[in-house]
Amino acid sequence: MVTLSDTQRKIIEDSIRDIKDFPKPGIVFKDITTLLNNKEAYGVLMNHLYERYKEYDLDYIAGIDARGFIFGAALAQMLGLGFVPIRKQGKLPYTTISEKYALEYGVDEIEVHIDAFGEKKGARVLVIDDLIATGGTANAAATLVNQTGAECVECCFVIGLTFLDGIEKLKEKTKVYSLIEVN
Numbered sequence: 001m002v003t004l005s006d007t008q009r010k011i012i013e014d015s016i017r018d019i020k021d022f023p024k025p026g027i028v029f030k031d032i033t034t035l036l037n038n039k040e041a042y043g044v045l046m047n048h049l050y051e052r053y054k055e056y057d058l059d060y061i062a063g064i065d066a067r068g069f070i071f072g073a074a075l076a077q078m079l080g081l082g083f084v085p086i087r088k089q090g091k092l093p094y095t096t097i098s099e100k101y102a103l104e105y106g107v108d109e110i111e112v113h114i115d116a117f118g119e120k121k122g123a124r125v126l127v128i129d130d131l132i133a134t135g136g137t138a139n140a141a142a143t144l145v146n147q148t149g150a151e152c153v154e155c156c157f158v159i160g161l162t163f164l165d166g167i168e169k170l171k172e173k174t175k176v177y178s179l180i181e182v183n
Contacts (some may be wrong), residue, residue: 135166
């Protein structure tokens with residue numbers, strides 16, 4: 001299993017900016033825009049993901065709306081695979097299936113096209129996003145992939161907030177890989 005070297009991890013970690021009190025007081029937001037505009041860090045990240053997943057025998061990469069699109073589409077192209085967007089409710093033009101998940105104050109919903117993974121039953125899918133916190137969106141995404149008849153073989157995140165229980169909850173459903181873990 002390919003993992004980051006200490007040097008690679010430092011390059012990626014150093015490129016992620018902390019924004020205190022965003023979007024509300026007490027939260028430290030992990031800003032990946034500084035990772036994206038850093039060609040060395042983004043290259044290290046994408047090359048690492050390619051090396052990790054090139055032997056996974058994947059059929060598709062599914063990215064979670066919206067930052068998962070940035071990493072997922074690029075990785076799909078590098079691996080020669082199709083990319084599938086998992087979007088917020090009402091954003092996809094064709095027939096969809098949806099999954100609701102709990103938020104701190106309410107409920108949200110994501111969707112995927114019913115034919116997103118083609119006609120191959122059991123298509124092997126990697127779900128990717130920038131960050132996992134409480135895991136609601138990621139759990140909903142893995143559920144959606146499996147509901148289409150495909151198989152969510154792993155969920156990948158650039159950042160995992162281990163002080164929340166999202167990673168552990170998601171591990172009940174699929175394998176989880178986060179490059180950078182924040183305790």
